[in-house]
Amino acid sequence: MKKIASLLILLLLLSCSSDDESKTYNITLSFSHNWDGTPITNSDFNTIKFTNANNNQLSIERLRYLISDIKLESNNEVINLEAYKLIDVSNNKNLSFSPSVSIPEGTYSEVSFTFGFNNEDNDTEDGYNDLNVALFNVPSMLGGGYHYMQLDGKFINSNNEEQGYNYHAIRAVDNPGTNPTFPQDTFFKVTLGNVIISKNTTLNIEMNVAEWFKNPHIWDLNALNQMLMPNSTAQIMMYNNGQNVFSLKPDTP
Amino acid sequence: MTRRLLILTFILIALSCEKETVDKPVSGPTPSPLQIPKLFSNNLLDPVIPFDNPQTKEGVALGNKLFIDPILSLNNSQSCADCHLSKNAFSDSDRFSDGVEGIRGNRNSMPLFNLAWNFDEKFFWDGNTFSLEHQAFVPVTDPIEMNTTWTDVEQKLQQHPEYPTLFEQAFGTSIIDSTLVVKAIAQFERTLISSNSKFDKYLLGEVELTPEELNGFNVFMDETKGDCFHCHGNERNPLWTDNRFHNNGLDETFTDMGLGAVTGDPADNGKFKTPSLRNLQFTAPYMHDGRFTTLDEVINHYSEGLKNSNTIDPLMKKVAQGGVQLSPKDKADLKAFLLSLSDFEFINNPIFKNQ
Numbered sequence: 001m002k003k004i005a006s007l008l009i010l011l012l013l014l015s016c017s018s019d020d021e022s023k024t025y026n027i028t029l030s031f032s033h034n035w036d037g038t039p040i041t042n043s044d045f046n047t048i049k050f051t052n053a054n055n056n057q058l059s060i061e062r063l064r065y066l067i068s069d070i071k072l073e074s075n076n077e078v079i080n081l082e083a084y085k086l087i088d089v090s091n092n093k094n095l096s097f098s099p100s101v102s103i104p105e106g107t108y109s110e111v112s113f114t115f116g117f118n119n120e121d122n123d124t125e126d127g128y129n130d131l132n133v134a135l136f137n138v139p140s141m142l143g144g145g146y147h148y149m150q151l152d153g154k155f156i157n158s159n160n161e162e163q164g165y166n167y168h169a170i171r172a173v174d175n176p177g178t179n180p181t182f183p184q185d186t187f188f189k190v191t192l193g194n195v196i197i198s199k200n201t202t203l204n205i206e207m208n209v210a211e212w213f214k215n216p217h218i219w220d221l222n223a224l225n226q227m228l229m230p231n232s233t234a235q236i237m238m239y240n241n242g243q244n245v246f247s248l249k250p251d252t253p
Numbered sequence: 254m255t256r257r258l259l260i261l262t263f264i265l266i267a268l269s270c271e272k273e274t275v276d277k278p279v280s281g282p283t284p285s286p287l288q289i290p291k292l293f294s295n296n297l298l299d300p301v302i303p304f305d306n307p308q309t310k311e312g313v314a315l316g317n318k319l320f321i322d323p324i325l326s327l328n329n330s331q332s333c334a335d336c337h338l339s340k341n342a343f344s345d346s347d348r349f350s351d352g353v354e355g356i357r358g359n360r361n362s363m364p365l366f367n368l369a370w371n372f373d374e375k376f377f378w379d380g381n382t383f384s385l386e387h388q389a390f391v392p393v394t395d396p397i398e399m400n401t402t403w404t405d406v407e408q409k410l411q412q413h414p415e416y417p418t419l420f421e422q423a424f425g426t427s428i429i430d431s432t433l434v435v436k437a438i439a440q441f442e443r444t445l446i447s448s449n450s451k452f453d454k455y456l457l458g459e460v461e462l463t464p465e466e467l468n469g470f471n472v473f474m475d476e477t478k479g480d481c482f483h484c485h486g487n488e489r490n491p492l493w494t495d496n497r498f499h500n501n502g503l504d505e506t507f508t509d510m511g512l513g514a515v516t517g518d519p520a521d522n523g524k525f526k527t528p529s530l531r532n533l534q535f536t537a538p539y540m541h542d543g544r545f546t547t548l549d550e551v552i553n554h555y556s557e558g559l560k561n562s563n564t565i566d567p568l569m570k571k572v573a574q575g576g577v578q579l580s581p582k583d584k585a586d587l588k589a590f591l592l593s594l595s596d597f598e599f600i601n602n603p604i605f606k607n608q
Contacts, residue, residue, distance in 0.1 A: 045520070046520035046564075047520075061566075061567055062567070126295075127296065127489055129296055129297055129298050130298060132296045132297060132489040132490045133297055133298055133372060133490065134495075135483065135484070135487070135490060137482070137486075137489050137490070139474040139475070139476070139487065140474070141474060141475065142476075152566075152567040152568060154567055161573070162561075162563070163572070163573070164566070164567030164568065164569060164570070164572065165567060166483075166567060166568060176475075226570055227476050227477045227480075227570065230476060230477060
């Protein structure tokens with residue numbers, strides 16, 4: 001009986017080989033962060049060392065953000081890489097990950113993801129257990145779902161004192177309570193241009209944190225610092241400023 | 254065509270192997286998987302169970318016995334349960350617990366429940382120990398707690414009329430060492446699951462909350478009021494803690510550095526683990542040093558008692574004004590909500606009861 005099994009395994013291997021003709025590869029997505037070009041990691045946190053476009057001096061103490069629907073697109077196909085990832089710079093979690101999907105080598109017209117969740121993914125009844133554990137939830141009175149980003153730190157306020165700020169991006173919401181309303185979507189698609197997939201490809205994705213504070217809205221932390229989740233105007237400003245936060249870093253040999 | 258061949262091949266392989274399967278006699282301890290509450294399985298990740306310390310009926314029973322046995326201490330004078338009383342949700346109503354030598358520490362005994370869902374596995378107020386098993390090593394030799402040596406404990410257990418047999422049943426060996434002792438205790442501690450508070454039952458649709466409790470929950474979840482949820486969670490996280498470390502504005506200067514003494518990073522000075530809000534009715538006094546004797550004091554602290562320091566968490570609101578300035582009505586309702594997280598079934602569970 002063992003001989004039969006061995007023979008069949010051999011047949012199995014032979015039967016597979018003829019199907020495997022195109023080259024496919026696993027890739028890595030790597031996320032790094034800078035302040036107008038100066039690299040930052042969590043070792044730069046907890047010290048007031050950054051200056052935003054409004055000349056507010058500030059620190060970063062916590063930075064984590066959600067991206068979803070991560071995919072590659074070419075003319076005739078879409079390859080879904082990951083449903084979502086919570087990237088936690090504070091704790092160096094998910095700064096780099098390799099989706100399990102194998103990707104045919106070649107050129108793809110764009111790599112893209114959604115900053116946050118689209119409304120459908122954000123509003124699932126079952127939720128996401130890992131995000132629940134991370135306490136990334138948004139209160140039901142604000143529509144529920146999940147934060148898109150938590151950027152916390154301190155700044156020097158107009159009284160020359162350190163003060164906390166919580167730049168928390170969520171789905172913009174009005175009328176908090178049992179029937180909140182949503183003035184406009186504040187998730188957005190990030191499109192990073194074409195990429196070539198080959199062996200050992202790493203897509204280096206950059207976030208310029210300073211962008212959150214300057215374009216098109218010059219962000220005055222004295223005016224907008226805390227309790228921004230129920231502030232739909234602030235949320236829409238975050239949405240606008242987030243449009244050019246991400247970029248694809250060119251490969252360097 | 255290829256697929257059909259593959260399927261056929263798998264079937265034949267499966268059939269060819271079937272007759273060679275030999276039934277092995279089952280022996281050893283009886284698996285006893287954790288009974289995971291519905292709210293936990295619906296909303297959380299799987300509990301942390303080390304692959305080399307699976308839950309077993311015999312292991313849990315042994316851990317329970319060890320937990321309440323003073324044999325783990327110098328002169329057999331103190332058990333784990335002396336500072337972790339079931340009626341206090343396995344905490345201590347004393348601000349600082351007495352050790353075997355009558356010496357008091359400088360931190361309040363932490364309550365023990367839902368420990369298998371501490372996903373970062375950092376234990377103690379300052380997170381100085383990784384994993385529940387390693388945590389159980391610490392008090393035995395701590396001079397201000399049980400103040401003995403593991404060699405002494407191992408000898409006493411080995412010479413005991415019952416323990417060698419109990420270890421044989423739990424771990425397949427009657428040779429007792431400290432590693433097996435802490436494994437058994439950790440197994441028992443993982444069974445300390447609290448999930449039957451009034452608020453749990455409300456979430457399961459079994460009871461209604463009072464208007465005061467509901468308003469209190471809204472205060473808790475409102476970023477412009479309590480804003481408690483960023484660290485203590487929400488209805489989708491039945492742990493009511495992030496199990497992380499924060500400076501919540503207790504002091505302007507620190508006599509106890511907390512996490513900072515562990516990491517050596519001044520940015521961590523004054524940071525302590527967020528405690529769960531479950532079972533507050535039974536776990537007074539509050540904060541790492543037990544400085545507040547009532548829940549009212551705790552709420553007043555966040556409302557108007559915050560003290561600024563360079564490591565205060567930026568999630569603390571209106572620090573310059575002393576806090577979030579809750580109205581008397583919102584304070585009372587917030588307290589009512591917090592008390593709805595009390596789990597009387599847990600503290601009265603005869604399986605756990607140690608007083």
